[in-house]
Amino acid sequence: MELAYKLDSYGKPAWIALTVLGFMAWWPLGLAILAFTIGSGRMFCGSRRGFGRWNGEGIEAFRNAFGGRRGFxxxxxxxxxxxxxxxxxxxxxxxxxxxxxxxxxxxxxxxxxxxxxxxxxxxxxxxxxxxxxxx
CATH class of the missing domain: 1.20.5 (Single alpha-helices involved in coiled-coils or other helix-helix interfaces)
Known part of the structure; x- marks a missing residue:
């Protein structure tokens, strides 16, 4: 998990680069990394409790990511x-x-x-x- 903390310090581009490298090395590895990043909420597609977008949590994260409450x-x-x-x-x-x-x-x-x-x-x-x- 130390690797995860290190990648978190670099942000989302580090996770994307790791996913691409994983796919280049061996496609199941890339798929596993992609599933981990989505499931752990590192790509704003889920939350730590599961897929929160169905409860409106994902919408709030999307709004906050794009500058303010509304995002406009x-x-x-x-x-x-x-x-x-x-x-x-x-x-x-x-x-x-x-x-x-x-x-x-x-x-x-x-x-x-x-x-x-x-x-x-x-x-x-x-x-x-x-x-x-x-x-």
Missing amino acids: SSSGNSAFDEYREDTLRRLEEEQKEFKGFLDRLRQAKDKAEFDQFMADRRNRPAPTPPTDGAN
Whole structure:
């Protein structure tokens, strides 16, 4: 792991160079290095807990990597910049509301399935006692 710390001190270009050299030496080695760099989050494609881009973590890392919260520089037109910020803020609010709606929908579905299970269980006929085989 000392090699990893050394390469981290040089940054992402060192990891890219190591990956290319790995592919040149032996393609499975290059593939292993590539998988390690992506899986460990060194290439902004994942996080240390797995692939965080599905949770929005990757989007935040992308935004932060490209200069600020939004990642956009000024276009020179203040009216457009204001419109863009307002639109992005509105879309983020709608996204949060939609996620909340999906959570409530999942909870309602789970509750309905559980209620159906309990109703089926209550309405199940009582088991009959075993009879003796002496006929």
